[in-house]
Amino acid sequence: xxxxxxxxxxPCAPVPSVPGDVWHWQLEAMQVVSRVRSDLxxxxxxxxxxxxxxxxxxxxxxxxFEELASNALRHGGGDVRALVIAGPAGWLxxxxxxxxxSPPVPAVDRDPAFGGMGLHLVAQLSTGYGWEQRPGRKHVWxxxxxxxxxxxxLRGRLPEQRSPGL
Numbered sequence: 008x009x010x011x012x013x014x015x016x017x018p019c020a021p022v023p024s025v026p027g028d029v030w031h032w033q034l035e036a037m038q039v040v041s042r043v044r045s046d047l048x049x050x051x052x053x054x055x056x057x058x059x060x061x062x063x064x065x066x067x068x069x070x071x072f073e074e075l076a077s078n079a080l081r082h083g084g085g086d087v088r089a090l091v092i093a094g095p096a097g098w099l100x101x102x103x104x105x106x107x108x109s110p111p112v113p114a115v116d117r118d119p120a121f122g123g124m125g126l127h128l129v130a131q132l133s134t135g136y137g138w139e140q141r142p143g144r145k146h147v148w149x150x151x152x153x154x155x156x157x158x159x160x161l162r163g164r165l166p167e168q169r170s171p172g173l
Contacts, residue, residue: 088104
């Protein structure tokens with residue numbers, strides 16, 4: 008039963024196609040994740056990216072990257088690749104490994120003190136997530152918002168400013 012709940016919590020769905028700037032890295036070992044995270048932090052600090060996103064959204068991206076990258080190395084293994092696409096509304100993260108028969112399984116009924124809550128965190132921070140099996144590879148992905156789009160729809164619904172005489 009717990010296994011069924013876990014699979015429902017992390018759906019099998021194809022990696023979405025998102026336009027934008029594509030960044031990719033090879034992750035050979037856990038210590039490389041810190042270096043790549045620093046590189047990703049520098050890329051999203053560029054004014055062209057930072058002006059279109061909030062600091063909270065950028066922090067969320069870095070956190071989700073680290074969670075998915077460490078999961079790929081710990082539970083997938085083999086040739087681990089990270090892909091980030093910086094799109095107009097946010098980011099797509101795609102972490103792939105050589106364990107196509109090992110889907111991501113969020114912890115169910117586990118004490119958070121024992122860890123394993125990373126996929127739940129990824130799901131909370133993401134607007135979409137899933138995994139896809141391809142020949143010889145598993146792709147675990149998440150879509151993250153830029154943080155700016157939430158304010159955009161509200162602009163059209165704000166009351167118009169009143170004239171001083173009304």
